[in-house]
Amino acid sequence: MNQMNSVSADTIGGSFLNDAELTLPPRPRLPPEIMMIPYGAQGLLFEGGDGNQLISGRGARSFIPRLVAVLDGTRTLDQILTAFPGIPQAKVFGALALLYSRGLLEDGTGDGPIPEGMTESAKFFGRYIDATRVNGNRHAALARLAETHVALCGNGASALAEALECAGFASLVTPEGPADIPDRTGLLITLFTGEDDAGIQEWLDTAWAQGIQTLHAHLGADKVEIGPLFMPGASASPSCFHRLRTKAPQGNCADPGFWAGIVALSAQSLISRIGRVELYNICHIHAGDSYEKLNLARLPGSEAAGLGHVSPPGSDPHNVVWRLHNAANGMAPRELQVPRDHQMHYSASNISTARERPAPHHGATPFALPDERPLSNRTGNGRIDLPVLATMLRHAVGYDHAGRRIAPSAGGLGSANLYLVARDVPGLPRGAICHYYAPDHRLDYLGTVTDEELSGALGTLAQDLPRVLLIGASDTDKTQKKYNNFAFRFAQLDCGVARAYLTGIAGHFGLPMRDYPGLRDRSMALLLRLGIRAGQQIVTFAAGLGDGAHPGRQLLPALRPFQAVTQLIELSAHDGPVGSPAMIVPDPPIWSMAADPATLLATRRSQRVFDGLPLAADEIAMIFREAQAICDTLEKTGARHLRLRFRAIAATGDGRADIVRPGQDGLETLRTGVTADALAELTIQPGLMEAPFVLLVTGDLHHAVDTAGARGYRDLIGRAGAVAGHTLTAAWERGISGCPWGGMCESGWGPLLEIDRYTDCPLFGISFGRTGAGHG
């Protein structure tokens, strides 16, 4: 049976009030092509748009048709809200928001005559306006086409010209050679066949050098390539494409007219922005019945792609990690972004995913946690017991007594999980492995583990094992459903946030802590009975608590008599770090000084709309200082050395902003007078750029991969998550709210910060500001 996802008008109405990216059309109109049909006893079915929508419930049949009658695109929002005197305006607003969120409204503003020959296209655009929401209405989409001059080249150009004849473009030209591409060209389309592709590189290189966007297509007898869209300064360059593509299509294509039609449709959707076109850093390869996607990336060594100054990391000569990073996380520049992608947070299926209770570890024995040690009680002398652990677990990945997750997490999905191995905790068997089941704030006992197994999985010596080991793991079930390929990055970021909370509480209670960078994920997953793969769990970190007292056996810095061979075998079995543990007590975090730290942590919430007042210089200095402090602390506990960099957008109060970074003698200003438009290039949520202060976290991906392969990459992202978790709580202590954002358009970061986006790779953004409502 088909499962229907449902969402209420009140939920959607509330979302519009709290999210700057959601706004109703100024003059809402139900596109006349969409049909409204009574359905069942109470419902109304809307048919003809991007998917069928059923609106039902009390009053749907009586009120919605009356509402629809005034949605003709001539009335303003205010006029509509006041058109129903007997009905509270909030209800009318909720119903409008619901219709809009279901893709049933376009904007009547700026309606004009439809250009000749475009009547049918206009109707289609009206019905599918919601597929991207880039255009307010069909006229906006038509205007984009009418403003764009298109040039065609290659031996398929005439077939293309025929297919594009009625597409609505300003002009179509077929230049003689690359030198003849007109300056005003908004899009060059190259359509070659395998027979005759001489000169293709020259066309692509010339357009790239002239800053002209180019859509590449190549037809062969057995293979057809559509894409990529080359975007000079942003995407992979033509030379990167030629390095990554195995072999160009060969031979004569049997049906060039069909493929020219497909390319024409892609070009029309690309420019009108009416449909989703995935062509940025992607080449679609159709070979007979099979389809393949070639993901592209700017490659180290490519001068044109801005990476001529760096060669591939020695440990990853084929740039596999970097290419995977791009394939999983690459987001097109803002000009290709689709507001619908952010608004999918309010889709019925995502709202219900967020509400789903995570599954417990089935078959485990539940174990109630005792009362927590209050954060106000710091007198434990570094003692580690169950009450302390209960406090740590709840704050890092758990929920408060009202059922709200305390720490921030991507999409509020709470992907970060914690497992615990107790080696010396009163009340738990030695070697007990437990999963913290956050929704019920309890431990699920999974069994025991020996020191040998544990040290093997940690890549360390048994003598370096801690009293308690906390293992971070991300449950990607929900994040994969909602965010797809972003799941790996969000797993690391979420667990990085949890890590910052754990480190903060360790510092607050004076508990020694250390990192285990040699952690072997697969071995640890086996011990924890975890399936590690996409859609399941990802092991992210291991942190030890409490010094190594009560080791499984005597500390053995010296040689064991008569056991030279055994000892050598043991030592050589470890390829992780075998040095002495860097167990330190972290410095207490800033929130530690609050009169009531528990309330402070529990009241932090992600805020996305700010009062606009700039932060004071000492507050800016504090955020920069704390960003660096958590990195330093983690490295002191033995975590891998990584090169993170911090810059920020500091609003100047006149609608503009400066780009700043911490310098030797205070704040260093890198740029002044940056406009809101330039800032909007950084993200799919430009509203978050209106914050008074936006911390931009970048890191040296090349160095991380060079020194530690994919593990270095993963740790780099996790570190950015820790920076977010740590700075958000530090700022909140001063009454400054914030919101981390993972929806980055990294191509926008390059020109703004003058970075190459590789040795200085965008990792995370965090917007800070006041909302006028502090934590009191």
Ligand SMILES: Cc1cc2nc3c(=O)[nH]c(=O)nc-3n(C[C@H](O)[C@H](O)[C@H](O)COP(=O)(O)O)c2cc1C
């Ligand atoms: C890794 C991560 C990524 C996030 N990305 C975004 C984002 O792109 N946009 C946004 O508005 N909020 C983002 N958030 C904030 C979450 O939506 C927010 O933390 C979550 O809904 C829980 O709400 P709370 O922070 O108020 O407790 C992110 C949070 C984390 C930890």
